[in-house]
Amino acid sequence: MNKPINVGLLGFGMAGSVFHAPFITNVPGLHLAKIRETRPENIKLANTRYPEASIVGHSSEILQDESIDVVVVATPNSTHAALAKEALEAGKHVVVEKPFTVTSAEAEELIELAKSKNKLLAVFQNRRWDSDFKTIRKIIDANMLGDVVEYEAHFDRFRNYLKPDTWKEEAAPGSGIVYDLGTHLIDQALCLFGTPTEVAAELRVQRKNSQVTDNFQLTLHYPNLRVILKAGMLVREPGPRYIISGYKGSFVKYGLDVQEDNLKAGMSPKGAENWRAEPEDIWGKLNTELNGLHIVGKIESEPGDYTAFYQNVYNALQGKEQLEISPEQARNTIRVVELAMQSHEEKRTLAFK
Numbered sequence: 361m362n363k364p365i366n367v368g369l370l371g372f373g374m375a376g377s378v379f380h381a382p383f384i385t386n387v388p389g390l391h392l393a394k395i396r397e398t399r400p401e402n403i404k405l406a407n408t409r410y411p412e413a414s415i416v417g418h419s420s421e422i423l424q425d426e427s428i429d430v431v432v433v434a435t436p437n438s439t440h441a442a443l444a445k446e447a448l449e450a451g452k453h454v455v456v457e458k459p460f461t462v463t464s465a466e467a468e469e470l471i472e473l474a475k476s477k478n479k480l481l482a483v484f485q486n487r488r489w490d491s492d493f494k495t496i497r498k499i500i501d502a503n504m505l506g507d508v509v510e511y512e513a514h515f516d517r518f519r520n521y522l523k524p525d526t527w528k529e530e531a532a533p534g535s536g537i538v539y540d541l542g543t544h545l546i547d548q549a550l551c552l553f554g555t556p557t558e559v560a561a562e563l564r565v566q567r568k569n570s571q572v573t574d575n576f577q578l579t580l581h582y583p584n585l586r587v588i589l590k591a592g593m594l595v596r597e598p599g600p601r602y603i604i605s606g607y608k609g610s611f612v613k614y615g616l617d618v619q620e621d622n623l624k625a626g627m628s629p630k631g632a633e634n635w636r637a638e639p640e641d642i643w644g645k646l647n648t649e650l651n652g653l654h655i656v657g658k659i660e661s662e663p664g665d666y667t668a669f670y671q672n673v674y675n676a677l678q679g680k681e682q683l684e685i686s687p688e689q690a691r692n693t694i695r696v697v698e699l700a701m702q703s704h705e706e707k708r709t710l711a712f713k
Contacts, residue, residue, distance in 0.1 A: 364391040365677060368422035368452075369413075370443060371434035372397040372406045375457045378623045379486060379666065380434050381410060386629045387670045389678075390430075394422050419443065423450045430480075430673070433457060436527045437534030441466035444481070448473045453480040455673060459543045460690040462534040464698055467691035474687065482673050482683055483690035485547040486666045490617035491638045493548055494662035496602060500552060504648055505606030512588040512603040513548065515541040516595035522570060529572060536573035537591050538563065538697055545589040546693045547685075549580055553587065555692055556580035560709040561700035566594050578700050581709070602644070609648025609655075615641075617664045629667055636664040 367384050369376050372395050384392050394414045395406050403415050422428055431447040432455045433440055441461040447454045460483045461467045474481035522529050558581035563573045580587035602613040622635050638661040647656045675681045699710050
């Protein structure tokens with residue numbers, strides 16, 4: 361494709377407006393041509409920020425438009441599989457907001473359909489491009505900790521109330537914190553260490569009157585490594601986000617990547633300088649041994665870069681590189697989610713298969 365690649369965005373709620381549109385429009389060669397949205401307040405925002413995009417009221421106006429090359433599915437979790445399937449069958453390349461699907465069987469069906477149609481299928485696991493995770497990958501790849509024996513990651517929030525008028529608080533397929541924050545943590549762990557041998561989990565509902573799981577602890581077992589993933593909605597005083605221990609040393613990191621808060625505050629990545637750089641007070645601490653020297657100190661965080669996801673999609677469409685996140689990897693994340701729920705119900709550790 362040498363011409364601009366036209367993108368149709370299904371949904372302009374938080375996912376579409378905060379995590380997709382700003383980065384689609386930040387990649388030269390991608391053109392946000394159409395947005396499907398029905399809520400008046402979201403339509404107003406879309407018209408203000410992206411006046412060059414047409415706002416339509418039904419998905420078919422994007423799926424049946426021959427000028428649209430790529431469809432981005434940024435809709436409620438339970439609709440991902442059906443809309444992605446419809447887009448692939450219409451001959452479109454597809455990007456799906458995480459979680460990929462509700463079940464691994466749905467994910468596998470989409471993977472096979474995309475192959476049969478010779479279409480790109482990508483999943484928006486954007487937190488592979490968080491500042492802290494990019495830093496951790498460099499530390500582990502450089503063997504600065506030696507063989508990693510324990511990896512613990514948290515994604516906590518404090519919200520002791522139920523948000524009104526949101527599908528995320530409803531007891532529907534694909535709802536709850538494991539599908540939401542959990543899929544980020546799982547994807548990162550699988551990116552670093554591959555698929556586990558076993559999965560164990562405990563899921564809880566902690567907020568009063570909540571209909572969805574809002575706390576979990578998930579353990580992924582590897583031959584010489586334990587991965588602990590935790591998230592909760594009632595954590596007012598945050599602890600470390602990452603604690604990683606290896607034969608040579610440890611790395612501990614507090615604080616979150618700044619991109620989400622900056623985006624919610626109305627900042628845009630387009631032309632902005634240093635908007636994605638972490639402040640020094642939340643850089644991680646490394647305590648390790650290198651070449652016989654004991655080293656203790658802060659490690660400057662890599663800049664976060666969500667634009668890199670869509671740059672990778674664009675480059676893959678040009679045939680210049682492979683997708684950073686394959687749909688098979690995203691399917692494995694959903695399989696871990698399924699095993700976590702089964703493990704909780706049966707109160708036992710399960711083999712990954």
